Amino acid sequence: MLGGNMNQEIKSPWPGPKGLIPVTSGRAEDANVYNRRYLDTIHIEMRVLDSIEPSLSTEIFGEIFDSPIMMPAFSHLNKVGVDRKKPMLHYAFAAKELNMLNWVGMEPNDEFEEILEAGARTVRIIKPFMDHSIILEQIAFAEKHNAIAVGIDIDHVPGSNGKYDVVDGIPLGPVTTEDLKSYVNSTSLPFVAKGVLSVQDALKAKEAGVKAIVISHHHGRIPFGIAPLQVLPRIKEALKGSGIFIFVDGSMESGYDVYKALALGADAVSVGRAILTPLLKEGKEGVIKKVKKMREELSELMMYTGIEDTKSFDPSVLYY
Numbered sequence: 001m002l003g004g005n006m007n008q009e010i011k012s013p014w015p016g017p018k019g020l021i022p023v024t025s026g027r028a029e030d031a032n033v034y035n036r037r038y039l040d041t042i043h044i045e046m047r048v049l050d051s052i053e054p055s056l057s058t059e060i061f062g063e064i065f066d067s068p069i070m071m072p073a074f075s076h077l078n079k080v081g082v083d084r085k086k087p088m089l090h091y092a093f094a095a096k097e098l099n100m101l102n103w104v105g106m107e108p109n110d111e112f113e114e115i116l117e118a119g120a121r122t123v124r125i126i127k128p129f130m131d132h133s134i135i136l137e138q139i140a141f142a143e144k145h146n147a148i149a150v151g152i153d154i155d156h157v158p159g160s161n162g163k164y165d166v167v168d169g170i171p172l173g174p175v176t177t178e179d180l181k182s183y184v185n186s187t188s189l190p191f192v193a194k195g196v197l198s199v200q201d202a203l204k205a206k207e208a209g210v211k212a213i214v215i216s217h218h219h220g221r222i223p224f225g226i227a228p229l230q231v232l233p234r235i236k237e238a239l240k241g242s243g244i245f246i247f248v249d250g251s252m253e254s255g256y257d258v259y260k261a262l263a264l265g266a267d268a269v270s271v272g273r274a275i276l277t278p279l280l281k282e283g284k285e286g287v288i289k290k291v292k293k294m295r296e297e298l299s300e301l302m303m304y305t306g307i308e309d310t311k312s313f314d315p316s317v318l319y320y
């Protein structure tokens with residue numbers, strides 16, 4: 001249902017109805033496999049003289065967060081909560097406690113509102129519904145309920161059958177640059193294009209007036225997709241001076257992965273499936289533990305490379 005490249009024969013390690021949580025094939029066309037491999041080819045030199053313990057504090061959309069590590073735009077997880085727990089709420093509680101930016105994907109308005117009540121600053125990502133009135137209505141709802149930003153996952157248009165995808169029985173449709181412009185202009189909230197994986201789309205998103213992009217392939221929706229970090233430096237260069245926030249997600253499993261994304265020019269990074277197991281097993285506490293560990297790892301590498309704060313990352317420490 002959610003994973004475009006999902007292979008029916010693959011046994012899901014996740015709880016819940018078959019197909020609810022995407023399982024990737026692990027084969028050559030699986031962009032997650034390549035992404036992991038790419039991340040692991042990046043190595044880091046050491047710059048310890050004069051280095052001090054860094055600050056992870058980060059400004060996003062004019063607000064200060066405790067680190068550049070953000071929650072993912074997950075969805076549907078309330079359907080798999082154990083003991084009637086709502087995982088969508090639990091990771092929002094963790095975001096609140098850790099002063100992290102929270103993200104939410106395809107959730108109906110009532111569940112989205114409940115998540116906002118957890119008190120974390122939250123970005124809402126809306127699906128590219130074929131019916132634009134649903135998109136506009138959900139944007140307005142997010143604005144009314146004080147979301148920090150709103151956006152659309154532009155990479156969820158094709159399904160694995162080569163047609164427009166259908167999620168929860170709701171048809172998705174194409175997103176034109178003009179559509180994007182109209183969504184941007186419909187709200188005073190910062191607008192995010194999630195699922196940018198080329199300079200071309202980054203420039204079109206800029207033309208549409210977005211305030212942020214997420215460089216992502218949505219856990220491998222596109223077969224044989226390039227690694228988000230591979231295209232990040234080119235997009236960074238193309239958007240130079242625009243003030244557009246550049247976020248990244250995809251296989252971020254440790255603070256070391258996060259470091260590499262930040263060194264290559266990301267403003268902040270979302271951790272997706274790496275929090276899924278702790279979230280489903282232990283709820284809020286599991287997520288807090290995982291994120292704290294990732295913050296330690298990020299800080300460790302910053303100290304090894306003489307990076308004092310999140311404004312000072314430098315790609316010249318990387319070898320790849």
Ligand SMILES: Cc1cc2nc3c(=O)[nH]c(=O)nc-3n(C[C@H](O)[C@H](O)[C@H](O)COP(=O)(O)O)c2cc1C
Pocket residue numbers: 002020021022072073074075076077104105106107125153194216217218219249250251252270271272273274276
């Ligand atoms: C259960 C689940 C639900 C998701 N739902 C959405 C969604 O509704 N909208 C969206 O933009 N991305 C959604 N995603 C994709 C994530 O936001 C993210 O792009 C992706 O998981 C890549 O990060 P990762 O490799 O760290 O998991 C979902 C991912 C998972 C695992």
